[in-house]
Every structure is written in structure tokens, then in C-alpha cells.
Amino acid sequence: MKPSVHGRTLSSPMSYFWTMIIFLILAGFTAAILFRQAHAAFIANPGLNGLILGVLAVGILLAFNQVLSLRPEVRWFNSYRAAGSTEKAGREPVMLAPMRALMASSQSGAISTTALRSILDSIAARLDDSRDTTRYLTGLLVFLGLLGTFWGLLGTIGSINTVIQGLDPGTGETADILNTLKESLSAPLQGMGTAFSTSLFGLSGSLILGFLDLQAGRAQNRFYTELENWLSSVTDVSSDFAPAVVENLAAGSAEEFKALSEHLARLSQEGGSNQRSTAAMASLAEGIQGLVRNMRTEQQMLRDWIEAQQEESKALRRTLDKLTDKIGGQ
Incomplete structure (x- = not known):
């Protein structure tokens, strides 16, 4: 009997999708209010700031793709729960492909604990892999912001050094010296603008992409x-207990057979045609036959016990399904 496929379904990921949309709308509204300041900061270093915005756009698309890629998986799972068959569930899933293969090959609809762990590990690995790029891009935005900061500071230090070297207090009047100083400070101030503008865009982009991730x-x-x-x-x-018991029994029987065969070969080599050796071999043969009979009897008892346990498990599952249907009907 297959387990009940009705009742519990997977939740749609679209609630998180709309949360991300609302957050981007708020971020865009804030950028529109501060457009003049943001435009002035962008002009300070358009090349690096444009690269930061490009990385941010790629990260946003990847974050949305991570959420939207869950929709067909959820749709397939819910269809499978409703139809009760993998063939009737529609389009084959990508992330749940291992689960579909196991469910299709299972006649009872139940899986072992080993298969459960294998499915969950596979899905967890695929989910983690899908987020690796987004996490890297979040760190890359911070790195680009710091890169622009150090770039601007290096330019500022060089410009200040040039200004100091160009000052000559011994010549000219004070007004001329001040005018020259004012004109020379434009380059250091431009370097500071480069430093702070890239930090602003890098950290802001990292904040946005971090929330989406x-x-x-x-x-x-x-x-x-x-x-x-x-x-x-x-x-x-x-289902995991029975194979383990049979495997242990088979291993023990194999060791006993090996010991008996070695003993038989040793007697054959030592005794040759001796009557005592012949009698011992006959006794060993009878012992082996008895061991085979006992092993068959134990295996049959083990099979009967396993079948009884499975019947009890199925009966308990039917009872739980009936209780679930009654509670759901109320």
C-alpha cells in the first residue's frame, strides 16, 4: 500500500520573491530622491562605479533566479502528491531528480533511511552550489569599493605632494600664493571624491545584494x-534492518564454511587413504549438511519475522492515515 500523498504540500517561494521586489522598489525610490548626489558621486569615477553597478545587476538576477528555480520543483512535488504517481506529475524536476527516480522505482512508495539521507544530501549540495556565486559577488562588491578607496587615496597623496612641492612662500604676494594653493587642491579633492564614491557604491551594492541573498x-x-x-x-x-541482519548472517556462514573447508583440506593432505581420515571427512560432510539446514531454517524464520514487521508497519500507517483524514475532515 502506498503512503498517502494528499494533505501536506510544499509552500510557494513567491512570498520571498515579492519581498525582494518590494525591497528593490524602496531602494530605487531612495536612489531617485538622492539622484543628484548619486550622479555626482558616480561621475567622480564612472569606470569603477559602472563596474560595481554591473556586478550588482548580475547578482540581483542570480538571486531572483535562485527563488524562481524553486517554483517548478514545488509544482512538480505538489502534482506528485495530488496524483500519487511520478508519471502523472508532469514535467520532470531538476533538483528533485534523485527523489523522482527513487519514488518511481519504489512499488510501496516508501524509502529507506539510506535513500532519505542520500536525497537530502544531494538537494542540500545543489542548493549550496546555487548560492556560491551570489555570495562571491557580495564580497566582490565590498572589494571593489575598497579598491576604489585605496586608488583615490593614492591619487590624493600624490597630488598633495605635488602641491607642497610647488609652493614657494618667498616669491609673490600672499594673494597669489593662496590662489595657486586653491587651484592646486582641486586634484587632491578629486582623488578623495574617487575614494568615497566607490566606497559608497560598493557598500550600498553589497547591502542590497546581501538582503536579496x-x-x-x-x-x-x-x-x-x-x-x-x-x-x-x-x-x-x-527496510534497513533486514539487509543488515542478512548480511551479518551471510558473513558468519561464509566464515564457518571457510574454516570447515580448510580443516577438510588439511585432513585430506595429512591422512591420504587412511580410514580415520575418511571417517573424519564423512563426519565433516554431515556437519556441513546440518549447518546448511540450520542456516536455511534461520533465514526462513528471519524472513517470516521481517514480513510480520512490515505488515504491522503497514497496518499502523493505515491507522495513522485514517486518523489524519478524520482530523482533516473536522
Whole structure:
């Protein structure tokens, strides 16, 4: 009997998408109010500031793509829950492809704990990989802002040195000296503008992209948590116990057979045609036959016990499904 596929569904990530849209609208409204100041800061170093805005635009697109890429996965999962079959769920998923393959091959609709951990690890790795680029771009914006700061400060220091070297208090009047000083200070002030404008754009872009990445991470975490909760409800714990017991039994039997065969070969080499050796070999053969019979009996008892446990598990699951339907109907 397949587990119930109705009831719990995955939440849509669009709530985080609209939160990101609203945040960008507020950021754009703030930029529109401060357009004159922002334009003046941008002109101070248009090349580096343009690069910062370009990196910000790429990061924004990637952050939105992380959220929107969850939509087809959620849609496929909810369709599978409603239809109860992977063939009727529609378009094949990308991130949930391992889960679809296991569900399609499982006749009972239940998965083992090993398969559960494998699916969750695969999905977690894919979610982390999708966010690596966005995290890198957030740090890159800070780096570009600091790069512009040091660039502007280096230009400022060089310009101040040139101004000091050009001053000659012993010649000319005071008014001429002040006019020359005022004209010479334009270059250092331009360098300071370059330094502070790139820091402004870099840190602002990092703030915007960091918030968008945070929302994308929250959407992915909710998707992962809800999927983990559902997979835990359809996990068959007893399916991992049976193979382990059979494997241990097979390993123990193999060791016993190996010891018996070695003993038989040693007697054959030592005794040759001796009657005692022949009697010992016959006794060993009877012992091996008895061991085989006992092993078959134990394996049959183990199979009967496993089938009984599975029937009890199915009965308990049917009871829980009925209770869930009754609670949902109320």
C-alpha cells in the first residue's frame, strides 16, 4: 500500500520573491530622491562605479533566479502528491531528480533511511552550489569599493605632494600664493571624491545584494525543511534492518564454511587413504549438511519475522492515515 500523498504540500517561494521586489522598489525610490548626489558621486569615477553597478545587476538576477528555480520543483512535488504517481506529475524536476527516480522505482512508495539521507544530501549540495556565486559577488562588491578607496587615496597623496612641492612662500604676494594653493587642491579633492564614491557604491551594492541573498536563502531553507519533513513521514525504518541482519548472517556462514573447508583440506593432505581420515571427512560432510539446514531454517524464520514487521508497519500507517483524514475532515 502506498503512503498517502494528499494533505501536506510544499509552500510557494513567491512570498520571498515579492519581498525582494518590494525591497528593490524602496531602494530605487531612495536612489531617485538622492539622484543628484548619486550622479555626482558616480561621475567622480564612472569606470569603477559602472563596474560595481554591473556586478550588482548580475547578482540581483542570480538571486531572483535562485527563488524562481524553486517554483517548478514545488509544482512538480505538489502534482506528485495530488496524483500519487511520478508519471502523472508532469514535467520532470531538476533538483528533485534523485527523489523522482527513487519514488518511481519504489512499488510501496516508501524509502529507506539510506535513500532519505542520500536525497537530502544531494538537494542540500545543489542548493549550496546555487548560492556560491551570489555570495562571491557580495564580497566582490565590498572589494571593489575598497579598491576604489585605496586608488583615490593614492591619487590624493600624490597630488598633495605635488602641491607642497610647488609652493614657494618667498616669491609673490600672499594673494597669489593662496590662489595657486586653491587651484592646486582641486586634484587632491578629486582623488578623495574617487575614494568615497566607490566606497559608497560598493557598500550600498553589497547591502542590497546581501538582503536579496538572505531572502533567497530563506526560501531554499523552507523548501528543504518541508521536503525533509515529508520524506521522514514516508521512510521505512525496518527496510534497513533486514539487509543488515542478512548480511551479518551471510558473513558468519561464509566464515564457518571457510574454516570447515580448510580443516577438510588439511585432513585430506595429512591422512591420504587412511580410514580415520575418511571417517573424519564423512563426519565433516554431515556437519556441513546440518549447518546448511540450520542456516536455511534461520533465514526462513528471519524472513517470516521481517514480513510480520512490515505488515504491522503497514497496518499502523493505515491507522495513522485514517486518523489524519478524520482530523482533516473536522
